[in-house]
Amino acid sequence: MKLHTDLPFIVVLLSFFITLLAVIIYVIFSYLNDKRFKMVCDLYEKEVGVLPLATLLLKDSNTLWFISGYTQKMMFIVLPLIFKKNSFLNSQYSSKHYDFINSLPKEIKIWFYSEQIIVAIGIVSACICMFVYYIYWTHN
Numbered sequence: 001m002k003l004h005t006d007l008p009f010i011v012v013l014l015s016f017f018i019t020l021l022a023v024i025i026y027v028i029f030s031y032l033n034d035k036r037f038k039m040v041c042d043l044y045e046k047e048v049g050v051l052p053l054a055t056l057l058l059k060d061s062n063t064l065w066f067i068s069g070y071t072q073k074m075m076f077i078v079l080p081l082i083f084k085k086n087s088f089l090n091s092q093y094s095s096k097h098y099d100f101i102n103s104l105p106k107e108i109k110i111w112f113y114s115e116q117i118i119v120a121i122g123i124v125s126a127c128i129c130m131f132v133y134y135i136y137w138t139h140n
Helices: 007-047 053-057 067-082 095-102 106-138
Strands: none
Touching: 007 067, 007 095, 007 106, 053 067, 067 095, 067 106
């Protein structure tokens, strides 16, 4: 039996494990961020007003059972953090909403940034894994 020590195999294996690790860390972070999310929602209702409809409807969704609902509810916080106020992605939110989210303490915002960074790392490593696998094993 031949040992697979060639570079493409190592790249595919390494990127697969990075993707798997990113998924596990993402689930853990999403569980931890759920408490922060609910705290932000309570503060938002006190300072700004009623939550956006999608956030209100999906407030109790989580990553294990309804990942698209969880992603939608997190966009309430993530979009104003990542994109500028005049971005078309923030056009659905009021100026007060944008200012409120960006005025949150760094100790809270860093967790939401971290969760999105983990998602990006997982997506990039999964794409690398699929690309190298496709190029190497379908053409040999």
